[in-house]
Amino acid sequence: MKYVSEFRDKTFIAPLVDELRRTIDRPLRVMEVCGTHTMAIFRHGLRAILPEGLNLISGPGCPVCVTSAAHIDGFIEVAGRQGVRAAIFGDLFRVPGTHGSLARAQSAGAHVEVVYSPTDALALARNHPEEIVVFLSVGFETTIPLVAATILEAQRQEVDNFAVFSAHKIMPPALAALLGDPELRLDGLLCPGHVSTIIGAAAYEPLAAGHGLSCVVAGFEPVDILQALIMVARQAREGRFEVENAYGRAVTWEGNPRARKLMDQVFEPVDCQWRGLGIIPGSGMAIRPEFARFDAEKRFGIRLADTPEPKGCMCGEILKGRKTPADCPLFAGRCTPLDPVGPCMVSSEGTCAAHYRFGQTG
Numbered sequence: 001m002k003y004v005s006e007f008r009d010k011t012f013i014a015p016l017v018d019e020l021r022r023t024i025d026r027p028l029r030v031m032e033v034c035g036t037h038t039m040a041i042f043r044h045g046l047r048a049i050l051p052e053g054l055n056l057i058s059g060p061g062c063p064v065c066v067t068s069a070a071h072i073d074g075f076i077e078v079a080g081r082q083g084v085r086a087a088i089f090g091d092l093f094r095v096p097g098t099h100g101s102l103a104r105a106q107s108a109g110a111h112v113e114v115v116y117s118p119t120d121a122l123a124l125a126r127n128h129p130e131e132i133v134v135f136l137s138v139g140f141e142t143t144i145p146l147v148a149a150t151i152l153e154a155q156r157q158e159v160d161n162f163a164v165f166s167a168h169k170i171m172p173p174a175l176a177a178l179l180g181d182p183e184l185r186l187d188g189l190l191c192p193g194h195v196s197t198i199i200g201a202a203a204y205e206p207l208a209a210g211h212g213l214s215c216v217v218a219g220f221e222p223v224d225i226l227q228a229l230i231m232v233a234r235q236a237r238e239g240r241f242e243v244e245n246a247y248g249r250a251v252t253w254e255g256n257p258r259a260r261k262l263m264d265q266v267f268e269p270v271d272c273q274w275r276g277l278g279i280i281p282g283s284g285m286a287i288r289p290e291f292a293r294f295d296a297e298k299r300f301g302i303r304l305a306d307t308p309e310p311k312g313c314m315c316g317e318i319l320k321g322r323k324t325p326a327d328c329p330l331f332a333g334r335c336t337p338l339d340p341v342g343p344c345m346v347s348s349e350g351t352c353a354a355h356y357r358f359g360q361t362g
Helices: 010-023 035-043 069-079 102-107 118-127 144-157 171-179 193-199 201-211 222-238 257-266 289-294 296-300 315-319 351-357
Strands: 028-034 054-061 084-088 111-114 132-137 162-166 188-191 214-217 243-245 267-274 278-287
Touching: 010 222, 028 035, 028 193, 028 222, 035 054, 035 193, 035 222, 035 351, 054 171, 054 315, 069 084, 069 102, 069 132, 069 162, 069 296, 084 118, 102 111, 118 132, 118 144, 118 162, 132 144, 144 162, 144 257, 144 289, 162 278, 162 289, 162 296, 171 193, 171 201, 171 278, 188 193, 188 201, 188 222, 193 201, 193 257, 201 214, 201 243, 214 222, 257 267, 278 289, 289 296, 315 351
Parallel strands: 028 054, 028 188, 084 111, 084 132, 132 162, 188 214, 214 243
Antiparallel strands: 267 278
């Protein structure tokens, strides 16, 4: 349990909370970008012990939640095709589209199978040569290199019945778009730990300099998060706007250049629709033309249509940090994990799911 138990040790937490309280000299609004941070903050009860004046806001760092309704409809369409077996991560299973979900498509006869990695999807293709296995793929920079490696392996093995439907996104363009919202008024970001292992802490320098706020890369244990919040509060008190790395045991300044090279070999940036944020230039990752035979959108001629958000659902505003689940009239009534209206209630990293699971209404 090295690097886990030490960072959950209660004897360290109280002194850190005291230090945070002493460091804050004015009200602060800090966004935890990553959905895993949101869940960790709720799971460990950190909101209940944070000093008065520190307002934590959940951001758009849940890849399932920010996947557009149009992409969800496209996923459901592909899964319903004859001769197709759809492979998905479990969080996608009950995300509602315009007409049903992948779970409902499965109940109507579609072959939908939950996998734990893209290589599992490739194995399905080898084991089911009579079908085309389509990996319905969402994720940020942490996931994209793994999918790229799988496509290269499918090419090497000449597995022709394997394809990927990419809804991949990259984080820096989305954060730049988000910080352009004058109503958000943030003092700092807790930058995502997993994504930062790939892109490096240096990727946030333009955000800190361009928007006048602190950017601190944080780990996922209570001590990690509290140390990162202290760094944010210290910068605010001293009038600094810098990038700092509070997750040095996993994240470096330059990130993982080999993983980025692999990602760029197979994927290329495209404009992409984000739920709640709209179309963000250069924020999506599409399969390059030289790998077109593994591109499910091209293979099946899928055209993504403009799709409205579910009526009454506030997932888009919650992902932008403008609203909380308690502001949504559907939360915990019409919208529950068993019968969700929007993806923020479905995903294991969704803000609504965190509030519902841990009993928070504000």
